[in-house]
Amino acid sequence: MLGNEGIARGLYEARVKVAAGYPGTPSTETMEALAEINKFHGQEIKMEWSTNEMVAFEIALGASMCNARSFACMKHVGVNVAADAFMTATYGGSHGGFVLLSADDPACHSSQNEQDNRYYGLHALCPVFEAINIQEAKDTIKYAFDFSEKFHSLVMMRTTTRLNHARGDLVLGERVDIGERSYDFDGDSARWTFLPSNARIQRAKLLERYDAIREFSNDFPFTRLDIVDGAKMGIISSGVPYSYVNDALHNLGLEGKVSTLKLGMVFPFPEELMKRLYQNVDRVLVVEELDPFIEDFAKKLAYEAGARIEIEGKRFFSRKGELDLTSTIAGITKFAGMANPFVNIGVPTGGYHKASPRPPVLCPGCSHRSTLYAMRLVEQKSKRKFVYSGDIGCYTLGFYKPTEAIDTCICMGASIGLANGIGKLHDGPVFAIIGDSTFFHSGVQGLIDAVYNQNDIIVMILDNSVTAMTGFQPHPGTGIKISGERGTRIPPEQIVLGAGVKEDDLWIVDSNKLPEVTMAIEEAIAKKGPRVIISRHPCALHEASVTKMKPVPVCIDKEKCTNCMICIKSFGCPALTLSEEGEVVVNEMQCNGCEVCISICPSGAIKKKD
Numbered sequence: 001m002l003g004n005e006g007i008a009r010g011l012y013e014a015r016v017k018v019a020a021g022y023p024g025t026p027s028t029e030t031m032e033a034l035a036e037i038n039k040f041h042g043q044e045i046k047m048e049w050s051t052n053e054m055v056a057f058e059i060a061l062g063a064s065m066c067n068a069r070s071f072a073c074m075k076h077v078g079v080n081v082a083a084d085a086f087m088t089a090t091y092g093g094s095h096g097g098f099v100l101l102s103a104d105d106p107a108c109h110s111s112q113n114e115q116d117n118r119y120y121g122l123h124a125l126c127p128v129f130e131a132i133n134i135q136e137a138k139d140t141i142k143y144a145f146d147f148s149e150k151f152h153s154l155v156m157m158r159t160t161t162r163l164n165h166a167r168g169d170l171v172l173g174e175r176v177d178i179g180e181r182s183y184d185f186d187g188d189s190a191r192w193t194f195l196p197s198n199a200r201i202q203r204a205k206l207l208e209r210y211d212a213i214r215e216f217s218n219d220f221p222f223t224r225l226d227i228v229d230g231a232k233m234g235i236i237s238s239g240v241p242y243s244y245v246n247d248a249l250h251n252l253g254l255e256g257k258v259s260t261l262k263l264g265m266v267f268p269f270p271e272e273l274m275k276r277l278y279q280n281v282d283r284v285l286v287v288e289e290l291d292p293f294i295e296d297f298a299k300k301l302a303y304e305a306g307a308r309i310e311i312e313g314k315r316f317f318s319r320k321g322e323l324d325l326t327s328t329i330a331g332i333t334k335f336a337g338m339a340n341p342f343v344n345i346g347v348p349t350g351g352y353h354k355a356s357p358r359p360p361v362l363c364p365g366c367s368h369r370s371t372l373y374a375m376r377l378v379e380q381k382s383k384r385k386f387v388y389s390g391d392i393g394c395y396t397l398g399f400y401k402p403t404e405a406i407d408t409c410i411c412m413g414a415s416i417g418l419a420n421g422i423g424k425l426h427d428g429p430v431f432a433i434i435g436d437s438t439f440f441h442s443g444v445q446g447l448i449d450a451v452y453n454q455n456d457i458i459v460m461i462l463d464n465s466v467t468a469m470t471g472f473q474p475h476p477g478t479g480i481k482i483s484g485e486r487g488t489r490i491p492p493e494q495i496v497l498g499a500g501v502k503e504d505d506l507w508i509v510d511s512n513k514l515p516e517v518t519m520a521i522e523e524a525i526a527k528k529g530p531r532v533i534i535s536r537h538p539c540a541l542h543e544a545s546v547t548k549m550k551p552v553p554v555c556i557d558k559e560k561c562t563n564c565m566i567c568i569k570s571f572g573c574p575a576l577t578l579s580e581e582g583e584v585v586v587n588e589m590q591c592n593g594c595e596v597c598i599s600i601c602p603s604g605a606i607k608k609k610d
């Protein structure tokens with residue numbers, strides 16, 4: 001199973017009753033797999049894709065208040081969106097078991113940063129669990145609900161891409177018996193209403209819970225201290241890095257020669273176990289990805305305990321990106337003062353191959369390409385400097401050549417806020433470029449701000465009618481629910497008009513009809529104030545996967561082609577390439593038949609194949 005499928009299985013075995021999330025790599029398949037399981041079991045879990053992570057978190061919390069085992073699913077940056085609720089929710093704790101999945105992404109495989117969400121545990125006094133492999137991830141998350149109910153505490157399960165997206169064997173377990181439960185709001189309003197007078201009381205309770213969990217962390221079932229008699233060196237690690245440590249010790253012949261402390265709960269720390277390790281070794285190496293989260297505490301604890309011990313970590317491992325077996329072996333051998341036997345021969349990989357690197361590009365037939373291309377065309381014609389305040393989605397790839405129509409991208413929904421700021425100072429059209437899912441997630445507030453303050457910006461909603469970047473999840477604009485059933489479709493234009501954008505300042509165009517898109521942009525830049533263009537065309541890949549129709553590709557009329565290269569150098573669809581003879585040719589396997597290239601060719605040399 002995929003790691004995320006294993007986690008979903010754990011949720012099912014734990015009898016989760018309510019699950020809400022917002023897609024985000026590497027967390028997404030957890031919800032998708034759970035939805036599959038749920039279909040099979042008569043939809044007994046109440047599930048939804050929420051509009052954003054804060055809403056998802058609040059849904060799970062509300063369900064927990066009703067005694068339900070509840071789950072909120074998101075990627076690491078999603079926790080930032082949920083943080084306002086999260087930071088107070090830990091005061092009240094859980095009624096029904098509550099687990100938040102934070103899927104972190106060291107190395108920014110699919111993210112705008114690689115923030116280390118273990119600090120959220122420290123910040124909110126929320127216990128954080130980690131697992132070393134898929135089996136343990138399934139077992140840990142299942143156990144997390146018992147834990148949450150025992151301590152009335154929220155739990156954060158923190159994973160990383162290497163766990164979410166790894167594949168491995170899984171031994172399934174029985175579903176837990178939670179008896180006959182009744183579900184309803186528990187009526188404990190003083191606990192859940194964080195007026196200052198109540199918040200002060202809940203804060204004291206949070207600290208009491210935290211102390212109890214700190215104590216218990218020494219007995220946490222997935223934490224293990226292995227003291228090797230006579231060993232002078234100890235290692236503390238957790239999560240996937242612990243698996244690298246295991247492999248490294250095996251490869252270096254150090255198995256059974258080093259004492260190890262593996263943390264299943266990385267916050268709070270098992271102080272008694274750590275002190276016991278300190279008493280048995282002279283030197284401790286902390287092996288962890290990203291920040292020195294464990295290392296800093298380990299040093300503090302050693303200082304407080306008066307332990308005469310050397311503790312190292314980040315001096316031997318990078319603070320950025322992922323670890324792997326090679327870097328773990330390098331760090332351990334350096335710390336141990338031994339030669340690295342793998343320096344010249346490479347570390348045995350167990351047979352995996354790295355995928356060939358490919359430049360990130362918009363897909364062939366992507367409807368975003370034509371809109372971005374149209375904006376650049378109008379910019380050139382207008383001889384004014386456009387600013388393209390971008391957002392997060394497939395269209396962010398418009399940053400790259402040849403389109404180069406993205407100037408900023410910081411977090412979901414930021415395009416409109418940033419444009420509101422830039423528009424106050426830039427003398428020329430300022431575009432906020434935002435996808436449909438992102439608009440619903442957190443773009444709406446920026447638009448309301450633009451209307452309220454009459455900011456001079458053009459919001460370009462790139463509506464491909466799906467959350468494409470994370471793998472085609474539905475959203476309010478599609479009206480399809482996670483179960484595949486129909487909900488209510490909310491067209492973005494309804495929100496745009498509801499926010500107060502005038503009808504004359506709203507254009508709705510078909511992204512693949514270039515003249516239509518171009519005309520709307522020209523009209524929009526001639527006006528002032530908040531304007532919105534909705535450029536709409538279904539995502540080509542999603543459409544193909546739904547209709548299962550083989551698209552009719554385009555072909556080149558060699559007689560007419562002048563080899564001007566506009567289609568390759570300016571438009572940049574990967575389905576158009578150069579033959580060995582230097583002529584433009586169509587890769588029919590790739591062409592999605594969008595036909596936009598037909599309208600960009602100045603000599604009419606591209607046509608639909610018969």
Ligand SMILES: Cc1ncc(C[n+]2csc(CCOP(=O)(O)OP(=O)(O)O)c2C)c(N)n1
Nearest residue numbers: 024078392393394435436437438467468469
């Ligand atoms: C807070 C947060 N949640 C989730 C993500 C993951 N994510 C990246 S892009 C994206 C949505 C893209 O959908 P849309 O705006 O419709 O654009 P498309 O990819 O379809 O072009 C998501 C959910 C993220 N980067 N940040």
